[in-house]
Amino acid sequence: MSSERPERHERPRLKPLGQPVVVTVRTDEHGAPTHVRLPGKTARRVETVRERWRIDDEWWREAVSREYLAVVLDDGRVLTLYHDLSEGLWYAQKD
Amino acid sequence: MSKASPRAHGVPTHRGRGWVHSSHEPSAPTTWTPTTPDSSWVSGPGAAAAFLPAAPRATTGSRQALCLWLPTFELRLELVRSPELDSTSVALLAPGESTRRTIWQVSERAYDAGVRPGQLVSQAVSLCTSLTLLEPDPAHYDAAVDTMLEVLGDITPILEPAGHGRVFLGMDGLGRLFGSPHRQVDRVLRSLFRVFPAPLVAATRAGWAPGKFGAWVAAASAQPGEPVLLFEQNLIRFLARCPVSTLPVDPLVVERLERLDIRTLGALARFPEPSLVAQFGEDGRNALAWSTGRRIDPVRPWHRPRPIRVSLEFAMPVGLTETLHGALDRLVERALSRPARRGRSVTGVRLGAHLEGGGSWFVETVLREPTSVRERIAAPLRAKMAIAPPPKAVVTLLLELTHFGAPSAQTGLFDRKDESGREAGGHELAQGDVPPSLRDAVKELKLRLGDSPLYRVVEIDPWSRIPERRHALLSFDP
Numbered sequence: 185m186s187s188e189r190p191e192r193h194e195r196p197r198l199k200p201l202g203q204p205v206v207v208t209v210r211t212d213e214h215g216a217p218t219h220v221r222l223p224g225k226t227a228r229r230v231e232t233v234r235e236r237w238r239i240d241d242e243w244w245r246e247a248v249s250r251e252y253l254a255v256v257l258d259d260g261r262v263l264t265l266y267h268d269l270s271e272g273l274w275y276a277q278k279d
Numbered sequence: 280m281s282k283a284s285p286r287a288h289g290v291p292t293h294r295g296r297g298w299v300h301s302s303h304e305p306s307a308p309t310t311w312t313p314t315t316p317d318s319s320w321v322s323g324p325g326a327a328a329a330f331l332p333a334a335p336r337a338t339t340g341s342r343q344a345l346c347l348w349l350p351t352f353e354l355r356l357e358l359v360r361s362p363e364l365d366s367t368s369v370a371l372l373a374p375g376e377s378t379r380r381t382i383w384q385v386s387e388r389a390y391d392a393g394v395r396p397g398q399l400v401s402q403a404v405s406l407c408t409s410l411t412l413l414e415p416d417p418a419h420y421d422a423a424v425d426t427m428l429e430v431l432g433d434i435t436p437i438l439e440p441a442g443h444g445r446v447f448l449g450m451d452g453l454g455r456l457f458g459s460p461h462r463q464v465d466r467v468l469r470s471l472f473r474v475f476p477a478p479l480v481a482a483t484r485a486g487w488a489p490g491k492f493g494a495w496v497a498a499a500s501a502q503p504g505e506p507v508l509l510f511e512q513n514l515i516r517f518l519a520r521c522p523v524s525t526l527p528v529d530p531l532v533v534e535r536l537e538r539l540d541i542r543t544l545g546a547l548a549r550f551p552e553p554s555l556v557a558q559f560g561e562d563g564r565n566a567l568a569w570s571t572g573r574r575i576d577p578v579r580p581w582h583r584p585r586p587i588r589v590s591l592e593f594a595m596p597v598g599l600t601e602t603l604h605g606a607l608d609r610l611v612e613r614a615l616s617r618p619a620r621r622g623r624s625v626t627g628v629r630l631g632a633h634l635e636g637g638g639s640w641f642v643e644t645v646l647r648e649p650t651s652v653r654e655r656i657a658a659p660l661r662a663k664m665a666i667a668p669p670p671k672a673v674v675t676l677l678l679e680l681t682h683f684g685a686p687s688a689q690t691g692l693f694d695r696k697d698e699s700g701r702e703a704g705g706h707e708l709a710q711g712d713v714p715p716s717l718r719d720a721v722k723e724l725k726l727r728l729g730d731s732p733l734y735r736v737v738e739i740d741p742w743s744r745i746p747e748r749r750h751a752l753l754s755f756d757p
Contacts, residue, residue: 199752231550239744248745277746 341449352444
């Protein structure tokens with residue numbers, strides 16, 4: 185019997201941090217988020233939008249165009265969301 | 280066995296009538312009288328604690344108990360040091376008080392003059408103008424107790440001190456070594472001659488019975504030099520005639536029982552448990568269990584971790600609070616840096632002093648949470664010192680770490696750089712500098728998992744406007 189250890193899957197040497205997560209967002213008629221549902225969680229009402237900023241970058245390769253919002257949920261949590269303007273999806277991201 | 284006089288050493292040991300007793304058939308106590316001027320012998324220091332329900336443990340402990348009791352232990356020790364005061368009016372001041380000082384223990388002459396424990400000094404002096412007041416010396420008393428326990432430890436390993444002057448010994452299984460119960464008690468009392476002068480040993484009362492309560496009641500009813508032995512078959516009959524004041528319960532409960540004309544344990548035992556519980560709660564239940572002999576508290580082996588002691592002797596006696604605070608800080612630092620403390624947090628600490636002109640002073644505190652931070656240990660001691668400062672200038676300041684948290688072999692991964700782990704402060708790790716503890720942890724994880732599951736946070740583009748571009752995790756394998 186061979187005493188060699190079985191080959192293990194080689195782990196990636198570099199792991200990204202702060203990757204965005206797709207979330208479901210309900211918006212009002214002006215496009216402002218009213219409800220947010222994180223994956224596997226129940227939907228929470230957005231109490232207020234604290235801050236809003238926009239990023240347009242890397243136009244020289246794959247253009248990044250995002251509208252960021254720092255929102256306060258009804259349970260008091262502060263969440264950073266962004267709306268990807270090129271693909272139309274909403275994401276939550278640790279800033 | 281020594282047949283010394285009950286009044287040996289000039290200290291009241293038995294006031295008047297007392298109990299008639301014999302070794303095997305203890306006859307009925309005719310009258311119960313307090314055996315010391317301080318009638319609160321049941322509620323003395325640590326008295327109730329001795330009867331607290333022990334934590335659930337395996338069958339450790341000894342059912343057969345021997346109680347040794349030396350009333351006014353501290354005053355007797357003082358009189359041994361100052362024999363010239365033996366036949367005078369002497370009172371020992373209560374420790375831990377700074378402003379309204381009260382009397383703690385009194386000699387027989389002082390008692391006859393009307394001086395009582397708990398009285399203010401001014402009252403006591405006005406009642407007895409020739410009264411000699413003695414400052415308490417807790418360090419001396421503690422040392423005497425320690426010496427006594429050391430000697431008794433040669434006879435039985437199961438020892439349980441219960442306040443000054445009282446100790447319980449577990450006697451299970453000693454018959455084969457020392458013979459009959461009489462011989463066992465005799466052996467114990469004789470061993471005390473090794474550490475105490477004869478008058479002190481002669482004044483010691485001994486009670487031998489199943490359980491601590493029975494042993495305590497037997498000792499309290501005994502006369503000096505004439506131990507009382509109670510056996511299973513006699514226990515309930517003996518207890519039935521004991522006064523309710525023997526119960527180690529809240530004094531208010533005893534007071535209410537007496538008002539209800541329930542004066543003996545026998546009278547108490549006639550009541551149904553639900554009625555007593557309804558009136559007195561848990562105390563009622565316990566009182567009934569003791570009265571009927573149903574509750575037998577075994578003597579539990581007493582464990583006191585070896586304390587870490589440090590001291591600082593001043594060139595000149597110091598009375599300045601700021602100087603004492605500074606010295607306290609230095610002492611805490613020194614105590615914490617002792618190798619014996621390594622890996623353990625501190626939960627109990629004691630600060631003491633030898634005072635100018637004799638005497639000692641102590642304050643003690645239990646910390647809210649285990650800690651090894653200097654300030655968290657020193658702050659409560661400073662507060663205690665402010666409430667009860669040393670009554671005289673301090674010659675030597677002493678610090679004892681008395682109780683410790685659970686020992687832990689775990690070391691912090693990032694805060695201990697050197698192998699010895701003596702440095703408690705955190706270290707700023709230089710670039711590429713890996714602490715040995717972290718290197719060892721990675722090695723162990725690799726052995727178990729095949730490769731290192733640890734990662735290091737690295738900067739990719741820290742100023743990027745896109746958050747996920749700024750940092751990443753890089754696998755860590757030093």
